[in-house]
Amino acid sequence: MIIHDFNTNAQSQWSYVSDQVMGGVSEGSLSFRQEDSRIFAHMTGTVSTENNGGFIQFRADVKNIDKKQVQGVFLNVRGNSEKYYIHLRTSGTLMPWHYYSSDFVADKSWQTIQLPMDSFLPSSGWLRNAVKPTSIKSLGVVAFGRDHQADLQVAEIGFY
Numbered sequence: 001m002i003i004h005d006f007n008t009n010a011q012s013q014w015s016y017v018s019d020q021v022m023g024g025v026s027e028g029s030l031s032f033r034q035e036d037s038r039i040f041a042h043m044t045g046t047v048s049t050e051n052n053g054g055f056i057q058f059r060a061d062v063k064n065i066d067k068k069q070v071q072g073v074f075l076n077v078r079g080n081s082e083k084y085y086i087h088l089r090t091s092g093t094l095m096p097w098h099y100y101s102s103d104f105v106a107d108k109s110w111q112t113i114q115l116p117m118d119s120f121l122p123s124s125g126w127l128r129n130a131v132k133p134t135s136i137k138s139l140g141v142v143a144f145g146r147d148h149q150a151d152l153q154v155a156e157i158g159f160y
Helices: none
Strands: 002-004 014-020 029-035 040-049 055-061 073-081 082-090 100-107 113-116 137-145 148-159
Touching: 014 029, 029 055, 040 055, 040 137, 073 082, 073 100, 082 148, 100 113, 137 148
Parallel strands: none
Antiparallel strands: 002 148, 014 055, 029 040, 040 148, 055 137, 073 113, 073 148, 082 100, 082 137
């Protein structure tokens, strides 16, 4: 189940957010590009943990998808060999700092990565131990948690 292949309406469905919403100093941007026949989201920036910050991300609401059979998240990516994260927010993640997270490394070549649902860990002890797939409300692609340069390209993202 593809959430997005970035071919249509990507700018209206995905939004860029940084830690500046809470006083952080990380900076970045999200653009949509085409290379040969492949269209992709391209997030770049500087992640800084100064001033209690430490993230840049792009996020979309998850709507109109049958989530009953979801076993994990897949994405087709390439990057700068840094660690990135998928953050899932659910009907139970009420505070902005509540989410379920799973990490991956984006190599310099295009690759498809699968993140099983049991690899997503809660950000808080107030959350359930496991993600309930039917409660997923949004998905974020995140550069997070340490000072580094982010350069990530995502051509396809969805559930399997």
